[in-house]
Amino acid sequence: MSTALELNALSKRYGSFVAVENAELRVERGAFLTLLGPSGSGKTTILMMIAGFTEPTQGRILLDGRDITALPPERRDFGMVFQGYALFPHMTVAENIAFPLRVRGMAKAARDEKVSGALDLVQLTGFADRLPKQLSGGQQQRVALARALVFDPALLLLDEPLSALDKKLRAELQDELRALHRRVGRTFINVTHDQDEALSLSDTVAILNHGRLQQVGAPAELYERPRTRFVADFLGKSNFIRGHAEPGLVHAGGVTLRQHDATSGDVLLSLRPEKIAIAEGDNALDGRIASWSYLGAGYALVVDTALGALRVHLPSWRAPVAPAEGLLLRIAFAADAATIVQDDADAP
Ligand SMILES: Nc1ncnc2c1ncn2[C@@H]1O[C@H](COP(=O)(O)OP(=O)(O)O)[C@@H](O)[C@H]1O
Ligand SMILES: [Mg+2]
Incomplete structure (x- = not known):
């Protein structure tokens, strides 16, 4: 072209x-x-x-x-x-x-x-x-x-x-x-x-x-x-997690996450709500449903974790349980689910 x-x-x-x-x-x-x-x-x-x-x-x-x-x-x-x-x-x-x-x-x-x-x-x-x-x-x-x-x-x-x-x-x-x-x-x-x-x-x-x-x-x-x-936030919804990086890892909220693009220094991670599953696996965490809403095509959950309150989106057909406030569960996300983003001044 x-x-x-x-x-x-x-x-x-x-x-x-x-x-x-x-x-x-x-x-x-x-x-x-x-x-x-x-x-x-x-x-x-x-x-x-x-x-x-x-x-x-x-x-x-x-x-x-x-x-x-x-x-x-x-x-x-x-x-x-x-x-x-x-x-x-x-x-x-x-x-x-x-x-x-x-x-x-x-x-x-x-x-x-x-x-x-x-x-x-x-x-x-x-x-x-x-x-x-x-x-x-x-x-x-x-x-x-x-x-x-x-x-x-x-x-x-x-x-x-x-x-x-x-x-x-x-x-x-x-x-x-x-x-x-x-x-x-x-x-x-x-x-x-x-x-x-x-x-x-x-x-x-x-x-x-x-x-x-x-x-x-x-x-x-x-x-x-x-x-x-700004781009992560403007183009859809995202969770933002502050941490400290070493090669392949990010330490945040007392836990160590596998993170594909981590090298060193203080970092900000952007993690899309639909990249988090209710599952075991990489970056698995204990969670507790703080609130939830039904969106037709899916559920929007807010889950309290060691990383803070995370938004989690589940397609309705894949939700393993009906969400309920206070429900304890395990969530997980892959090492390449989150992206390290620059923390620009326009942060929400
Ligand atoms: N003729 C003008 N005189 C002064 N300020 C202007 C004029 N035209 C646009 N602006 C300002 O420039 C900025 C960008 O405007 P605009 O390009 O219309 O934004 P958008 O289309 O993204 O909403 C706005 O803050 C607007 O107030
Ligand atoms: Mg315009």
Whole structure:
């Protein structure tokens, strides 16, 4: 794969406030990249700099190796779907989708063909003559996607396009968006604060906090091997355990744990709740259920142990016993279940 878009030391300051600091990012051609971070972390600012609507304070943006930092937005020609970027209410679906083509001066016959292709793409064939108000929220977003893709843009930029939809519809549109990405094979850059969406949709996730990129990688890599406490905590739930390392071992809470990446010094371990089993084995500990809740697909337990209170998630079908407060049990986790993470200042 080759690099489609590259950010080099990209920064944006508003007065003395740093909205984005020194962002370095490469997006492969045809990839689905998600910028993920809490509200105010700089996601929209990065997207707006890519789109050309916000001028960077420093740094460069390259498209196919060409510097586009100073290029105005209309000459970048990227497709965009933003949260509040509504359809034109007085235009039909077909007219909405044809709009970017009309602006570009495309002849009617060519336009009609493109519009019909775009309607197929988002599976809205037969809706051409409807007005936006005659469509559901999800269908309207699909029209917005068709309008953003109809002129074959090099990049599609999406800023929380699904965040206004309810949970079930959002899940449907996520599937739709992923399928759409496969069908068109273009480079998508999506912004969200929704961890599940980022993990399930993306080839690559870039995690932002306070305007700084924290870690960039494949979803599983970020989830399984977070580098910092922030990343571990933001991308799902985690237990954090302080200890002292020697090669292959971590001493914590009066017990010695086998830990695959331990070398020396004070360390912080991140341990996902679903990596802990009710079992004997490596790193087995006595535990006592302090509280529990039923989640449908599983149980969430809080278990008091020598390492402190640990969250434990069990799939319902694998729970060996019905949880009860005060129940004594043995828990265990493998030597490679936990990861040593950097204890960044943003710790919860
Ligand atoms: N035009 C602006 N003037 C001053 N501050 C801004 C401006 N735009 C954004 N910011 C600030 O920059 C930070 C990042 O904003 P934004 O990129 O919109 O975050 P996100 O999209 O991750 O929620 C926020 O603290 C926001 O208040
Ligand atoms: Mg935003």
